[in-house]
Amino acid sequence: MNRETACEAYRRLLVQYPIVDDRRHFLNFHNPFETLILTILSAQTTDRAVNAVRDTLFSRYPTPEELARAEPGEVEPIIKSIGFHRTKARHIVETARKLVSDFGGEVPQTMEELQTLPGVGRKTANIVLSQAFGINVGIAVDTHVRRVSKRIGFTDSTNPAVIERDLMALFPHEVWRDINYLLIRHGRAVCTAQNPKHDRCVVADLCRYCRELRAGKPPDEE
DNA sequence: ATCCCGAGGG
DNA sequence: CCCTCTGGAT
Numbered sequence: 001m002n003r004e005t006a007c008e009a010y011r012r013l014l015v016q017y018p019i020v021d022d023r024r025h026f027l028n029f030h031n032p033f034e035t036l037i038l039t040i041l042s043a044q045t046t047d048r049a050v051n052a053v054r055d056t057l058f059s060r061y062p063t064p065e066e067l068a069r070a071e072p073g074e075v076e077p078i079i080k081s082i083g084f085h086r087t088k089a090r091h092i093v094e095t096a097r098k099l100v101s102d103f104g105g106e107v108p109q110t111m112e113e114l115q116t117l118p119g120v121g122r123k124t125a126n127i128v129l130s131q132a133f134g135i136n137v138g139i140a141v142d143t144h145v146r147r148v149s150k151r152i153g154f155t156d157s158t159n160p161a162v163i164e165r166d167l168m169a170l171f172p173h174e175v176w177r178d179i180n181y182l183l184i185r186h187g188r189a190v191c192t193a194q195n196p197k198h199d200r201c202v203v204a205d206l207c208r209y210c211r212e213l214r215a216g217k218p219p220d221e222e
Numbered sequence: 223a224t225c226c227c228g229a230g231g232g
Numbered sequence: 233c234c235c236t237c238t239g240g241a242t
Contacts, residue, residue, distance in 0.1 A: 043228040049240065083238035087229085121229050142228080184227055
């Protein structure tokens with residue numbers, strides 16, 4: 001797919017899934033530490049649920065040093081309402097301890113260093129880098145990004161590393177983070193694995209998968 | 223019932 | 233590759 005078509009798809013998805021509202025809460029993060037902790041807590045949960053516990057959490061543990069001194073067991077009840085609270089309590093406490101012991105109490109600014117922190121995978125590291133430091137290192141390819149990119153025709157590959165390179169080549173680096181977000185949202189709401197909702201898809205006319213459907217060709221998906 | 227901007231462990 | 237972790241919103 002050429003860049004103009006890709007950009008047109010990007011513009012339409014941006015209208016369909018407005019980012020400004022959703023991102024407002026990220027912009028209100030006070031510092032990299034809060035950004036990191038809240039992003040870890042955000043995994044598989046809603047922003048609303050995380051926002052509900054942030055004041056209590058940070059009034060009690062405002063810095064890595066203070067969170068590092070806590071026991072996971074005492075953090076657990078504070079974040080109970082977000083789900084996965086046992087795992088996440090352990091992750092954020094151990095992350096705080098590692099910030100203190102390995103990184104001088106600061107949040108590291110590279111993909112590799114961030115991913116050594118408990119509870120921080122590629123996705124979380126990506127979000128922290130872009131939100132806390134404005135560094136757009138790349139595009140995190142999860143199952144949604146993978147499926148949607150292949151269907152629309154942003155890539156021909158199913159290899160996550162190749163998909164990432166294709167997307168990075170197709171879009172200007174200022175919008176990588178947006179693209180990541182938009183493809184995920186589109187994959188969840190419309191371009192679902194089973195029974196994709198073509199009638200509600202704003203890029204259907206640009207989509208390779210839809211074109212093949214209309215041509216009567218069964219699109220091959222692996 | 224189904225989903226949430228996943229990560230870690232087997 | 234698979235599985236588990238978890239409560240809340242819709």
